[in-house]
Amino acid sequence: MTSFLRSDRSKPVAIWLFVVAALVLAMIVVGGATRLTDSGLSITEWRPVTGAVPPLGEAHWQAEFAKYRQIPQYAQINAGMSLEQFKFIYWWEWGHRFLGRLLGLVFAAPFAVFAIRRQIPRRLFPRLGGIFVLGALQGAVGWWMVASGLVDRVSVAPERLTVHLGLAFALLGLLLWTAFDAWAGAARQTLPSPWGRRAAWLIGLIYLQVLLGALVAGNDAGLVYNDWPMMNGHLVPDDYWAGSLWGTIAHSQGAVQLHHRIVGYGLALAAVALGVGAWRSSYLSREAKILGLAAAGGVLAQAALGIATLMAVSPLGLSIAHQLLAAIVLSLAVAFGWRVRRV
Structure with a gap:
């Protein structure tokens, strides 16, 4: 077991961070597809925990569809949409949110294990804290973005979408830089x-x-x-x-x-x-x-x-x-x- 007291590098930590970066990349792609299919407003509530479970029966699907029919996007663009068509856009948004939850788990669980085993180089802790804050902020900003399209608009506010995507790209860059540092150690010269x-x-x-x-x-x-x-x-x-x-x-x-x-x-x-x-x-x-x-x-x-x-x-x-x-x-x-x- 490598201790941060003896080494400033850790290849297992680097691999973990590369995996997290790959999941952020997947989030960027799925998020883009969600926007392009006009699916982002299909889930009208933010339920960080219970929202991980999708509708499990006809009654639940009808309840979700009823909520969607109350927002301007349905009335002005998708009036007359069938339940099957709603399910298509719902699954895109649910998948995007589920991937976000998975990303949080893949970051938090290994972090706890590596920290307990003292495999994380001490100098990386501040940056890992920054990554955690950015990730948590991204979830809140995602809902802030969605909320902008639920009342007076048929789509999300462009400036809020920009903040959301900007945070994702910042997170990707920080993860990669930190992974490189974990792999190679501190610069010797x-x-x-x-x-x-x-x-x-x-x-x-x-x-x-x-x-x-x-x-x-x-x-x-x-x-x-x-x-x-x-x-x-x-x-x-x-x-x-x-x-x-x-x-x-x-x-x-x-x-x-x-x-x-x-x-x-x-x-x-x-x-x-x-x-x-x-x-x-x-x-x-x-x-x-x-x-x-x-x-x-x-x-x-x-x-x-x-x-x-x-x-x-x-x-x-x-x-x-x-x-x-x-x-x-x-x-x-x-x-x-x-x-x-x-x-």
Whole structure:
């Protein structure tokens, strides 16, 4: 048994954290599918414990369906929906919530075991505490997001969706960085280098692009302006201004899509410059060079997939792939950022 008194690394702890990160990735994908199938409002109550059990009989299904029929989404969009159609969207949302509960269990139970056996390096405890707080906050934010669509709207508020997705991506990045640290131990040597800052800028740009993509998704802005590189024949969409600064930033379909495009162009250029620079650097290890190129290639692939998804009017399969690749690209950038800080 490895004690944190004798070692600052633990491969079992690292593997556990990689598994938790994989579950977060699955949550991101399932959450995207839940939104794309308009399933997120099918469960109108937040029951953290009893909600883990789905409806078990006809009476329970009818009761859940009756609750759904009271919200604006049913009245304005799904009026006349059959019980079988309701079950389809209900299972998507229930699956998303169940995966969240499973994620909490997979984090908490092994943490307790590793802590009791003193296998967790002491220096990782603050970060693991941060991961726990982020995970708990994510559940609360998820309900806060859903609640925004139950009274006066037919979908969740785009800004709340953005916060929810942003927390998920932050959790993914923190889990990966901590897992790398658990696997390799504390850095034995670091040298002053601009590459740490460059990697941080790349991670930041990718994260910003994820947030802007969430606003596109929340406003269904991928269903409009489906030409490229123009927007209905114009550089700036006709409906860019929504009457106020916040309305434009968070709620204008034309504006959120234009912002997502512009940052995407900048991100692609920055990623190519970083990837080429990393490959030509005499300072970086071969592993870091490969990760830099992989991150740059991932950004370019994501840009191409985004354009294809837009021009195809955001079909389910391409939209899910676009969200999945965004998470993979962020993961590559985090791995690159972690690696360049070590000699």
